[in-house]
Amino acid sequence: xxxxxxxxxxxxxxxxxxxxxxxxxxxxxxxxxxxxxxxxxxxxxxxxxxxxxxxxxxxxxxxxxxxxxxxxxxxxxxxxxxxxxxxxxxxxxxxxxxxxxxxxxxxxxxxxxxxxxxxxxxxxxxxxxxxxxxxxxxxxxxxxxxxxxxxxxxxxxxxxxxxxxxxxxxxxxxxxxxxxxxxxxxxxxxxxxxxxxxxxxxxxxxxxxxxxxxxxxxxxxxxxxxxxxxxxxxxxxxxxxxxxxxxxxxxxxxxxxxxxxxxxxxxxxxxxxxxxxxxx
Numbered sequence: 001x002x003x004x005x006x007x008x009x010x011x012x013x014x015x016x017x018x019x020x021x022x023x024x025x026x027x028x029x030x031x032x033x034x035x036x037x038x039x040x041x042x043x044x045x046x047x048x049x050x051x052x053x054x055x056x057x058x059x060x061x062x063x064x065x066x067x068x069x070x071x072x073x074x075x076x077x078x079x080x081x082x083x084x085x086x087x088x089x090x091x092x093x094x095x096x097x098x099x100x101x102x103x104x105x106x107x108x109x110x111x112x113x114x115x116x117x118x119x120x121x122x123x124x125x126x127x128x129x130x131x132x133x134x135x136x137x138x139x140x141x142x143x144x145x146x147x148x149x150x151x152x153x154x155x156x157x158x159x160x161x162x163x164x165x166x167x168x169x170x171x172x173x174x175x176x177x178x179x180x181x182x183x184x185x186x187x188x189x190x191x192x193x194x195x196x197x198x199x200x201x202x203x204x205x206x207x208x209x210x211x212x213x214x215x216x217x218x219x220x221x222x223x224x225x226x227x228x229x230x231x232x233x234x235x236x237x238x239x240x241x242x243x244x245x246x247x248x249x250x251x252x253x254x255x256x257x258x259x260x261x262x263x264x265x266x267x268x269x270x271x272x273x274x275x276x277x278x279x280x
Contacts, residue, residue: 025057025058028058031054032067035050039067044075051064054067069092069095072088073116078119089116093116096112096113097113107146114140114153117132117135117139118132118160129163140160154216155222158206158209158210158226160206161202161205161230162233168195169186172191184236185237185239186236189239192236207231221265224255232247
């Protein structure tokens with residue numbers, strides 16, 4: 001009798017633990033819902049607190065960690081140097097990395113990490129900028145490994161390659177006694193050869209990434225713009241004037257197509273809302 005009584009108590013205790021865990025999961029979901037509502041109302045600090053509680057109540061709920069990091073990310077201003085802003089960036093990255101430990105294939109988290117590194121690069125000196133671009137590249141390549149059809153990942157890889165090379169081209173123009181806005185091949189062959197040796201693979205990779213983005217979405221006008229810029233920059237390193245003119249025409253065609261695509265998209269959007277599209 002005593003043995004059965006003890007067994008019954010153990011069973012009851014187990015059921016109570018399971019019931020308590022189930023209650024915590026329900027409370028966690030409720031906190032997530034409250035956090036989402038606060039986030040949608042731009043009450044990001046409140047959202048963070050709700051998501052913190054959700055994560056504490058149910059540590060197995062990776063969404064709570066992702067949402068909390070996202071709420072920190074929403075408060076972060078790239079380039080601002082206040083301690084509070086740095087804290088937002090640190091907490092956001094910390095949360096995304098923690099979420100990635102639980103689910104290395106989380107595409108949303110990889111996109112956020114790539115976006116953070118890319119955005120941080122914009123306000124840094126060139127040497128530090130390149131290091132952040134390298135970090136962003138790693139995240140976008142991991143994203144592509146999981147989803148080879150993610151056009152934005154290819155696009156950002158193309159943009160990163162452009163900004164790796166373009167500042168060097170501007171400095172080279174100064175060295176070659178050219179104005180920054182001046183078009184044409186670099187006038188100094190030695191400078192052209194040095195830049196080509198160092199950056200040709202970077203430019204070719206950027207062209208390939210932009211082209212891949214356009215293979216996925218043929219109306220991706222942002223990718224068209226950077227493809228045009230990369231082709232134009234690459235042409236500055238050529239030795240042959242006829243080939244330069246040919247590549248400039250290719251670049252011009254992509255720019256025209258990008259502008260036409262944007263106009264078509266605006267016309268479609270305004271047609272749905274009854275707006276007016278300005279002719280440019």
